[in-house]
Amino acid sequence: MQFPETPGPAPEENELLYDAEYKEMLNAYNKVQYLYEAGIAFVRGRLETLNNEFRVRHSHNPIHHIQSRVKTPQSITLKLRKMGVPVSMTNAKKNLRDIAGVRVICCYVEDIFTVARLLTSQDDVQLIEEKNYIKHPKDNGYRSLHLVVDVPVYLSGAKVFIPVEVQIRTVAMDFWASLEHNLRYKAEDEVPQFIVDELKGCADVITETDARMEQIFHAMLLLRDTAPGGDAPYTGGA
Ligand code: GTP
Ligand code: MG
Numbered sequence: 001m002q003f004p005e006t007p008g009p010a011p012e013e014n015e016l017l018y019d020a021e022y023k024e025m026l027n028a029y030n031k032v033q034y035l036y037e038a039g040i041a042f043v044r045g046r047l048e049t050l051n052n053e054f055r056v057r058h059s060h061n062p063i064h065h066i067q068s069r070v071k072t073p074q075s076i077t078l079k080l081r082k083m084g085v086p087v088s089m090t091n092a093k094k095n096l097r098d099i100a101g102v103r104v105i106c107c108y109v110e111d112i113f114t115v116a117r118l119l120t121s122q123d124d125v126q127l128i129e130e131k132n133y134i135k136h137p138k139d140n141g142y143r144s145l146h147l148v149v150d151v152p153v154y155l156s157g158a159k160v161f162i163p164v165e166v167q168i169r170t171v172a173m174d175f176w177a178s179l180e181h182n183l184r185y186k187a188e189d190e191v192p193q194f195i196v197d198e199l200k201g202c203a204d205v206i207t208e209t210d211a212r213m214e215q216i217f218h219a220m221l222l223l224r225d226t227a228p229g230g231d232a233p234y235t236g237g238a
Contacts, residue, residue: 021087022077028089029073036070036100038153039162043102044068046125050118062111064171067103071096097128097148098165105174108214109134112145112168119149119166126150128163134173140196141203142177144169172206172213 016022044066051063071079076092076099085091092099106112112134120127129148137143145168150161169177180199184191 025087025089026073033070035153035162039100039151039164040068040102042151043164043166046119046122047104062106062114064105064107069101071099097163100162100164102164102166104166104168106168106170108217109170109210110214116145116147116168124152141200143173170210172210176203176206
């Protein structure tokens with residue numbers, strides 16, 4: 001599945017095709033794209049196994065759904081140009097850690113931290129970077145946990161490590177981020193302050209709703225676990 005990218009609308013491919021730098025990058029991109037797809041498949045596989053285990057052991061799916069994408073050559077070009085770096089796949093590898101991207105949409109806030117802990121504690125998954133926009137939301141109200149992990153990809157004669165950006169958020173955080181992203185890119189000029197304030201207000205309501213939904217979830221677990229013949233207690237948590 002695709003998910004939108006932040007650095008604005010990418011130039012049309014046919015606009016770029018006359019650009020020698022871009023054409024060369026595109027050639028190199030086509031030769032390595034499968035590595036990023038393999039990195040994504042690795043992370044998705046690990047997450048799906050964890051989710052299945054939770055379903056069987058705790059009758060709970062911490063993961064609501066997963067999306068992933070390999071960054072398009074247009075988007076790579078735009079991002080490198082914004083950074084003032086010459087466009088090439090070598091520079092993309094050096095400067096961008098989100099060429100492979102996985103977005104994990106969880107049910108509850110505590111599931112985010114459970115998923116992050118279980119994924120990064122696997123001994124072939126190396127945590128490179130963590131940005132906790134849940135503990136420290138962005139000024140506009142954006143919340144998510146961002147990780148960059150290096151994962152191994154086995155080739156016929158080598159093992160290579162591929163960085164994968166993993167964004168983990170609740171359904172509610174995702175709802176806000178998706179709409180905010182769409183609104184921002186619909187706006188032709190800068191978004192006016194009253195819209196910025198309104199979006200921040202919605203983010204605050206969503207934060208509170210996430211907390212209340214988690215309380216409801218715990219109340220239901222308690223009911224289930226104290227009922228005769230109930231399931232084993234669920235022991236997830238941040
Ligand atoms: P880029 O990777 O260049 O975007 O910047 P960065 O390295 O500072 O990225 P960061 O980890 O803060 O965010 C990377 C990604 O998170 C973006 O590409 C978006 O998918 C998402 N993101 C970050 N901030 C926002 C935001 O304010 N609104 C929305 N909708 N998404 C955001
Ligand atoms: Mg980034």
